[in-house]
Amino acid sequence: MEQAVLDQGAGKFGKGAYSLKLLGGFEQSVFEYAGEDGSRFVLKFLDAAKYQKADIIRELTWMAHLAGHGLRIAESVTSREGLLIEEVAHEGQLFYVVAFTIAPGQPLTDLESDASVIERWGRGLGRMHALGKHDSAALLHQMGFAHWNSHPIYTDEFPDAAGEKVHARWKEYLKELSSLPQNPQGYGIVHNDLHHRNFYIHDGDIVFFDFGDVGYHWYAYDIAISIYHAVQTVPGPRKAEFASRFCDALLTGYLQEHTLSNDWIKRIPFFIDFRNVYSFVYFSKYVNWHELDGRTRNYLAGMKADIEAGTPVVHLPIS
Template sequence: MEQAVLNQGAERFGRGSYSLQLLGGFDQNVFEYIGEDGLRFIIKFLDAAKYRKASIIRELTWMAYLAEHGLNIASSIRSAQDLLIEEVIHGSKRYYVIAFTKAPGSPLSDLTSDFAMIERWGRGMGSMHKLGKKDSTSASLVHRMAFPQWNDHLIFTDAFPEAAGERVHTQWRRYLKELESLPQDQDSYGIVHNDLHHNNFHVHNGEIVFFDFGDVSYHWFAYDIAIAIYHAVQTVPEHRKAEFVARFFDSFLSGYLKENTLSADWIERIPFFIDFRNLYSYVYFSKFVDWNEMDESTRNYLLAMKADIESGQSVVNLSI
């Protein structure tokens, strides 16, 4: 990203002298603003060719709605012009720039034994899902906004990436057929975070602070749970996965069910959604990342993913 873009965005939200530290993001577009006066916050640069302003407004509105209802959310920051979204133009490119308070605390450091915190994580997701239910009595602004449906993303609407291979494509079509047949009633389907893994919240003084709601959409609640499990399992070695996923699942679901109800039928579908997340992740990388730009370890990891997907191998053996 051009330095001129970074400078314009930082100057809209910051003050005085500063530096920007790259934190990451799929497009390498998330930075920490570090001011010489001690001011620190998170700033994101969104390419207008990929992101619509309306979707950003929905994201910020949903975050504010959750915060109003008691969840700890990294709050939005307004610019010097009192705007939540700034536009930066450089040459022929336009970027939307948004900023957030830096979530206090740090990532959950112990996924393998801090099951009390994993239960709180599940409880937070359960609260989100309860608020994300859309029923006949939902009259608030947030429930009148046109959040995207689960299959509105380019990965579903655009051509399947040839790089993924035909055998993966066969599995993709099979999973999509199953997903399209699932009911979308208010107790199973609603507004979800859609990426609430362990790197999208911090733990501070025993409480969880959630952030990064850029993928919020309508989806099945069971899929959102599956995302948390899928990414947590990737942090443990193969020989410990079975034991870990069982304890993680019990703790997470225990917290979740304290805030939101989910029927046994949908809970039993969670392993299916875990495997779909694995498939989705591989297809996403195949479509949006240049194979030649990956390091060797990433390529080897993806090749192993592909082999498991083609053979129909489940990510984990989760007995429910």
């Protein structure tokens, strides 16, 4: 990202001398701001060619709604002009800039040892889903959150880099998804990306952040996302045993906050495998393969082979 863009964005929210440290994000657009006066917060730059301002407003409103009902969320930071969203332009390109407090705590690096942490993770996810049904969330529903298939990954041309066999699998999954009921019991507002890198552990509690993908989807898919990404941290021989324990702990916490019928729970393995295909298609569409290192290319080649062969991500004893 151009330094001129970073400087403009930082100037909108801070003052005096400062430094920016890249934190990451899929587009390498998330930075930590450290001011000479001791101020510290997270800056996120969003390309206006890809993001709508209305979507960002919905994201921030949803986060405030969750925080207002007891969930620990990385809070929004207002700019020097008192705005939650600022705009910066450079050489004909427009960016939206938002800022958040730095979430206290540390990332979860050990997903295997402490089932109580996984239960709290599940409770947080269940609480989010339950709050989407809360009477006070009616206005949020009226704000027009996007539905599951409105993302460009569904509406644009399928990326050639993914290959014809993956495309065939992709169409099978989309057909199955399109046939699923969208009733309030199984479908609603979800985080849509709640893996272990999108929250911190602080004093035994969980602080959630990165709600940029919030929208309508199936609750079972939101659960599957957490399981899918957790499984990726464990070597192959231990995956099945770990996945079973992880899923039990996550659902134990989840069901304390939100009811989900066994019919939907039984669909979690389907959603896990769909997440795998989605992830591969996403990489194929948005990543320049020539810029990837050999390890990543080998990993993606393995993903592709498993998808083409119809190999499940992991076997879960859900029935």
